[in-house]
Amino acid sequence: MKKRTNRFERAVAKIGFGLIGAIALLVAGCATVEPYQKGALADYTMRSDRDELSKVMTSHIQFSREATTGGEGVGGGGCGCN
């Protein structure tokens, strides 16, 4: 009876340590950005629409590919010819 209990305890311990290891690996890849550290994220260079030409081209490609022209104030049927 005692042997069986020992085996059970070891199995639980192995699972426990395995879980700790897995959590440690997963958590190591995370970084929390505090509210006062968001200066770099608020920078102008982080804006997706900072380049007007690039924005127009990206929208054109997206509308053509997704056939969704008209969703952003551009007329057309999604043929990519406008």
Place this chain on the structure above:
Amino acid sequence: MNILWRTSVAILAFVLPTSLLADGWEVDTQLEELASYGLEAGAPALNGKVTLIDFWASWCAPCKAAFPEMEKLQGEYAEKGFQVIAVSVDQSEKMMQRFLDRQKPSFATPHDASQSLVAKAGIQVMPSSFMVDRNGKIRFTHEGWQGKKSVSKLREEIELLLNE
């Protein structure tokens, strides 16, 4: 049972430190003098004055919107024993200085370059501010900036603390 006990302790040792680290300033927190945090440009003493400690940054639009109102409050209540300390948490000193040169506030604007003070305060929102009484104890906390609503709330708190 010994192994089970050890496993539980190991799990707790892993989980507990993260929860213990989550401290911060709240109502009734007794503050030390801000000068002990190594702020650049120094910080005036808290004792004897009702103080609004405001954490701001040049990249935070609502923080900048609060400046003219804080300037008015400082002008209105300074003689009665009120002061504003606007702690900049900017990582870029150049951007901070550019804003200050334009705004030219009359109150203290120390720079928390190492962000040690703001980390200690544990703020969750920019801007955040703390109203401190004459004894250096936090009495009110504020998150965000809601224009006139914030101004009237600050005014009420200042008058209450000045009359104590």
